[in-house]
Amino acid sequence: MPVPSVEGVSRPHVVDDSSIGLDRIRLVVVYFVPADVIPWEGWRERIVPALQEMEAFHRLQFRGSSELVHEIYTETIVGERDSAFYDGSDTARGNPHAWEAVREELNRRLGALRQDDGAFDARLVLFEGVGAVGGVDQILVSSGYLQSPVEMPRASAVFYHELGHVFGLKDAYTYEHGAPLDEDIMGLGRNRPIGQTYLSEKAKKELGIR
Amino acid sequence: MTEQVKQTEQKPKKRGTLRTKVAAWFLFVSVIPIIAMSYIVVLLVNLANERLVEELETQLVRQKSREVEKFFEETAGVLEVRVPLEIGDVTIVPENQRRLLMEETLRESKAIRSVSLYDVNGQELDRLDREVGFANDRDLIDGSQLEKIIAAQEGRSYFSPVRQTLEGAYISIAQPLKNSTDTTVGVLSGDIALTTLRRDISYGTLGSKGYILFFSDDGNIIAHSRSALDESAIRIGSIPYLAQFAQANAGAASSERVASFTQYASAWGERVVGYAEPLRNLPFVIAAEWPVDDAFRLSREIQTQALVFSLVVLVAVLLISFLVARRVTQPIRILREEAKRIGQGKFDDTIDIKTNDEIQELDEELHDMAEALKQLQQLREEFVFIAAHELRSPVTAIKGYISMILEEFTDTLPGDTRHMLEQVQRANQHLVQLVQDLLEVARSDAGRMKLEVSPQDLAAMAKTVISDLKPLWEEKKLVMTYQEYPGLPSALADADKLREVLVNLVSNATKYNRDAGTITVWHEVVDKTVVTHVADSGIGMAPEEVEKLFQKFYRAENTDTRKVQGTGLGLFIVKQIIEKMGGQIRVSSERGKGSTFSFALPIAPLEAKSN
């Protein structure tokens, strides 16, 4: 039986592109409020524990080979438009329209994310509206996850699930019936408290985690 | 004498080699076995240590394997045992039995965190979580796409890879639920926390540094007992050689899974001796790793001790070998000394060697030889003494008669006859002297020389002798000088013998002098002795002649001495006398310039003098 080579230096990287390393991930956190919505002042104290949970989860799943850190943009960013503009028509699928609109506006207003000091930069937009969507360099999640007692236990799992999309991981459930393909955080585990879920061996392999 | 000098020069070299030889042999025969034995001991200890390490590692791994197997028997086994026979041939578990089954399952093993029941289609029918309780119907999932459900539906037992969560590692197990006709009617799945197992594993240690690694067939470490490791900090599950070992065993039938005992560099860079053994019916491997420096500490210590012991023994053997060599060579040295003394004519100074062996026999032979030689010498001395003694009367008679003839018939003898008689008288005179000297020598050799020492006035004695011999030195027109030494102390000597010595020396100075030469006699006081010098301006001697001067019958042979009458015994006798009186004699001479004879005699003690 051939023994797969596990020797050599391999560092974690995004799915399908080992040139984009994930040794150090910097998450820039912003709170975004559409112009017609009253901002929630409690976001800053609620977001930090969630971020810390994500970071601990990240360290464990990456077996210490990667570090997730965050920078919080403390000022509330009030959107230029009303909720109706951002939400679009299909909020049921995680609100991809809002992800797109907010990303365009933030890139314009704050400048695109830096990608020049070796760290992998991503943005977490805590959105005062509905949504949980991640990809490219941004995740957009509803502030409701940090406000609703029902959602709060799984907030950081959902956030990390979306971050997984930024890394290039696919959903591990079917979109038709929602039947999980895996029990890890990209599948069934996204609905569990983050302390009880994990990253599947398949996902680890895709991310180059040894 | 020169031969003796040669001998003494060769001695140290000879003695050294014999002793070194004996020591070297002793060392050789004793050190080689010591070295060989030390080597064998070290080898055996190493072997024993290696076997001990292997045994300890094997024992620990087996013990941990049993614990792991027991753990899974009590957890996974619980799920398996729950095949509900009472279901009969129905294809779905009745609702009233479901919850009972699940509650009982959780009760059976504390490690089971939650249990789920799925129908044949993979739809979750019920879920019981130890902390949350039964799940709401709306939270139940469609598990038909999950690997574990698919596996269990196909009738296989499923063990998930280890899932590392912040709340601890767990694995998910799924077992098919079968009815009495062996038809799969559903799937029972459980999440099993590995916390207690990890704790068990973490207690397994070897020596002070050895540890246990518990990992799954995919190479991921589930637990270990390596101390001082922050679990979140190490990249557990990424140890290449473990993954390789696991890979080699993964999927192999349980009987084909092989154990391995070998040395390698661990994930932490230490040289370890490792033993790995796959579990029999579970996708896990348990390995023990023991850093070599700790595992082989015992044998290293023994090696060091053996080395120290060998060195100590070596030094001891070295010392003993030299002592033994000395002991062996000591009698031989004594034998040589004895042989040397016999060579010098000292037959009585024998030392008995009591070695009770051939060397003692040799010593005894040597003593016998010395005795024989002594008798032979005595016989010779006796013969010389008797011969000389018997010769004395006739030659004295001849001397008397010739003197008488020459005196009484001096006018009547024809000139020729008179001349011939005078020749006979001179020859006879020489014969008389020779007989006297021989007697003297024979006496001295046989220890018959009689000496009575008393304080003697050397100055008076010397003046008397000089004046007695005046006719001799006047005949050669020599200038005789006697230097006074005011307050010269008395010397201890026998009066007659001392006179003989002085006569001998002064007459020699006269005989071997040139015509109109000088003779000077003077005294000196040196180191409690009175030294008397007799210097002449005669023919002198070469250094090699001086050396032999005091030997028996020696006469310097050259044209100058040939015309001088002598027996060759005079100086020998002088030396014997001086030495018997506790003195010393020496000569300094230069060929053609003359010789100075000096003899020293002890100063007489004051009370002796007053007597």
Ligand SMILES: [Zn+2]
């Ligand atoms: Zn998703």
